[in-house]
Amino acid sequence: MNKYFLTKLGKQIKKLRVERNLTQDDVGINGISRQMVSLLELARTDVTASKLKIIADNLQVEVKDLFDF
Amino acid sequence: MNKYFLTKLGKQIKKLRVERNLTQDDVGINGISRQMVSLLELARTDVTASKLKIIADNLQVEVKDLFDF
DNA sequence: TAACTACAACTAGCTACACTAGCAAATATT
DNA sequence: AATATTTGCTAGTGTAGCTAGTTGTAGTTA
Numbered sequence: 001m002n003k004y005f006l007t008k009l010g011k012q013i014k015k016l017r018v019e020r021n022l023t024q025d026d027v028g029i030n031g032i033s034r035q036m037v038s039l040l041e042l043a044r045t046d047v048t049a050s051k052l053k054i055i056a057d058n059l060q061v062e063v064k065d066l067f068d069f
Numbered sequence: 070m071n072k073y074f075l076t077k078l079g080k081q082i083k084k085l086r087v088e089r090n091l092t093q094d095d096v097g098i099n100g101i102s103r104q105m106v107s108l109l110e111l112a113r114t115d116v117t118a119s120k121l122k123i124i125a126d127n128l129q130v131e132v133k134d135l136f137d138f
Numbered sequence: 139t140a141a142c143t144a145c146a147a148c149t150a151g152c153t154a155c156a157c158t159a160g161c162a163a164a165t166a167t168t
Numbered sequence: 169a170a171t172a173t174t175t176g177c178t179a180g181t182g183t184a185g186c187t188a189g190t191t192g193t194a195g196t197t198a
Contacts, residue, residue, distance in 0.1 A: 002119040046117040050071040067133035
């Protein structure tokens with residue numbers, strides 16, 4: 001659990017979400033919970049690659065865009 | 070656990086590793102096991118973002134390069 | 139300013155599965 | 169063929185990923 005790295009990831013996810021005018025509720029669908037999106041944005045937890053794929057899909061971006069920081 | 074997605078990720082990791090003439094042993098350091106690298110390349114398991122960061126570091130690439138497929 | 143709505147954060151608890159040690163199998167190298 | 173190197177397989181375990189439920193906060197309306 002690399003907190004520093006996860007912090008950057010969380011900020012990136014939030015940035016992409018806000019840019020799209022989506023709520024955490026909007027992104028917390030299709031196999032990922034609203035709570036998980038919150039925990040992630042706050043870097044309070046790690047995530048699996050598969051869950052990142054779901055989030056990317058819900059944000060309508062590529063997974064690699066989540067790591068574009 | 071998105072098997073299809075993980076298969077592509079696994080192939081990408083192997084590609085980057087072989088390109089650099091590294092063994093699974095070489096990549097399985099600094100907090101990730103050799104076995105985990107094998108399981109990943111074969112798409113037999115999921116991984117956390119933090120572990121992906123370690124793998125990317127060991128491969129001397131950016132995390133987003135792991136998802137460049 | 140109370141009441142309602144919308145959105146985000148927090149916590150407790152469970153259990154799935156990420157992760158590794160140990161071993162087997164395969165592939166080079168001599 | 170023997171040895172070394174590399175990779176694959178599996179059982180077992182512990183931990184932390186994940187969610188349900190709840191609380192907190194900010195904005196809106198009347």
